[in-house]
Amino acid sequence: MSSWAYIPHLLVSGITLGAIYALVALGFVTVSRSSQIINFAQGEFVMLGGVMTYFFLNVINLPYPLAALGAILTVVLIGFLMHLSVIYPLRKASILILLMGTLGTSIFLSSTSGLIFGTLPKTLPPFSGQQPLQMGRISVLPQSLWVLGFTFLLLIFLYFLSHRTLLGKAMEASSTDPLGADLLGISRNLMIFLAFGVSAGVGAIAGILVTPIFFTSYSSGTILGLKGFIAAVLGGWGKNSGAILGGFVLGIVEALSLVFIPSGYKDAMAFVVLLLILYFRPKGILGSPFIDSRRW
Secondary structure, three states, X not given: OOHHHHHHHHHHHHHHHHHHHHHHHHHHHHHHHHHOOOOOOHHHHHHHHHHHHHHHHHOOOOOHHHHHHHHHHHXXXXXXXXXXXXXXXXXXXXXXXXXXXXXXXXXHHHHHHHHHHOOOOEOOOOOOOOOOEEEOOEEEOHHHHHHHHHHHHHHHHHHXXXXXOHHHHHHHHHHHOHHHHHHOOOXXXXXXXXXXXXXXXXXXXXXXXXXXXXXXXXXXXXXXXXXXXXXXXXXXXXXXXXXXHHHHHHHHHHHHHHHOOOHHHOOHHHHHHHHHHHXXXXXXXXXXXXXXXXXX
16 A cells, blocks of 8 residues: 555644644743743653653552542642742743753653653553544544543633633733733742643643553653644744644644655654744744743
8 A cells, every 4th residue: 555545544643743742832832921931841741741640540549530630730749849949049040041950850850750660661541442433544543532632621721821810911921021010019930830830730631641642751751842842933932822833733744754754763853844944934833922031
C-alpha cells in the first residue's frame, strides 16, 4: 500500500499530538502572561502528571479518578514550591538568570523523578477502553477523543479565567502594566504564584491524558516541553489561541512528515518548523506582544 494511503490515519495521529502540544504551550503562555517568564520546567509538569498518576494508581492503589486528582494536586503543589524556592528569590535578577533557574528546575525534577520512580517507561490504562472507533476507513482511539475534549474544556476555562474574572485580569495586569497593578493594590508576586499553580495543573492534566497513548518516563518531559515551547512560538507568543493553533499545526506537520522521512527523524521536524517560523515570521502565525524585561 502506498504511504499516501496512510495520510488520513496520520492526520488523526497529528491532531492528537497537536492537542498535547497545545496543552503544554498553554502552560507556557499562562506563566508568560502574568510574569514575562519562560518556564522551561513546563514539560516536567507534564511528565510528573503521568508518573504521579501511575504511582497513586499502581503503588498506593487508589481508584483511577482519585489517582488522577491526587497527581494534579501534587503537581500544582510542586508548581507553587517552584515559585517560592526559585522564582521569588530571583525576582530581581535578569531574565537570563530566571531562564537558567527554570532550566535548572527542569533538570532537578527530571533527575529526581528518575531516582524516586525509576527510569523504565510507564503507561496508564485508557479512560474508556482500547477498542478503536471506526469512522469510515479511519480508526480513532477513544483516548484521542478524551485528549481533544479536555483540550477544548481547558481552553474555555483559561479563556474565562483571563477575560471574565478579576483574578485573570489581575494576573495579566501584573505583567502588562506593573505600575498600574501596584497602584491598584495588586500583589504581583501573588499573581505569579497563582499562575505557576495553574500552569502546573494544566501540565499535569496533559500528562494524564497523553500517558495512555505514548507512555511516560523521567526524561519524557524535556522533549514535550521543547515542542510545547515551539508550538507557543509558532502560534504567536502570549496568546492562548496562538498556543492552540501552533500546537495543532506542529502536531499535524510532524505526523505528515512520516510520509517523506524516516520515523527516527520525526522529532527533528519540530526544530525545522521553529527555524522556519523564526526566519519568515518571528511573531508567529497570529502575532505576539512585545516581550520586555520589566520586573515585578
